[in-house]
């Protein structure tokens with residue numbers, strides 16, 4: 001039996017009336033009767049008691065209805081399973097993003113076009129008032145040694161007793177990954193949008209940026225830099 005004929009039969013069983021069932025199925029009564037007659041030919045027996053008004057299903061018809069109900073439920077379950085699976089597929093890049101340790105970030109890293117795309121993704125994050133209360137700095141390779149010096153100095157300022165190993169690690173934040181960006185929180189003061197919302201907007205932007213990196217096939221991670229609590233350094237490669 002065709003799938004739509006199953007739903008016609010179930011509508012007739014539910015409504016117990018030709019006209020109401022035809023309306024429920026959005027077809028004419030003639031089409032409904034033709035579909036039932038087709039099913040009766042297929043099964044080789046009457047499914048509906050004869051007469052011009054609907055007088056109920058025959059014993060065989062009731063059996064077919066029970067079978068049709070089971071099949072209809074199975075089809076609905078299957079559709080639901082496929083819908084859930086399609087929804088998961090649609091957001092798969094968001095579900096499977098994971099940070100990759102800076103130790104495992106390898107060259108060549110992101111090119112300028114990819115960085116622009118990531119920033120564009122960050123710009124489309126939810127942002128009350130469109131303030132974009134953040135900035136992104138790109139550190140090209142020839143700026144890393146100078147940045148490493150600054151990280152080392154800041155480490156020493158914060159911890160005058162820092163060991164050589166501590167200082168080496170602070171410098172490494174600037175040099176280890178093939179691509180290095182600073183994501184800088186830059187709240188706009190005295191605005192009608194409270195600062196806490198601006199922090200949330202910046203967090204959303206950072207999330208978009210990292211998700212965009214992931215979708216471009218670029219492993220990445222974020223870490224607070226040694227320079228300032230307002231700097232989050234992002235690396236990818």
Ligand SMILES: Cc1cc2nc3c(=O)[nH]c(=O)nc-3n(C[C@H](O)[C@H](O)[C@H](O)COP(=O)(O)O)c2cc1C
Pocket residue numbers: 097098099100221222223224225232
């Ligand atoms: C803004 C920001 C700063 C972070 N800073 C550090 C950090 O300094 N050190 C660190 O080990 N993890 C830091 N993390 C956490 C890691 O980057 C990572 O998100 C975390 O280990 C969870 O892994 P996942 O991203 O795969 O879920 C930071 C995360 C964010 C969003």
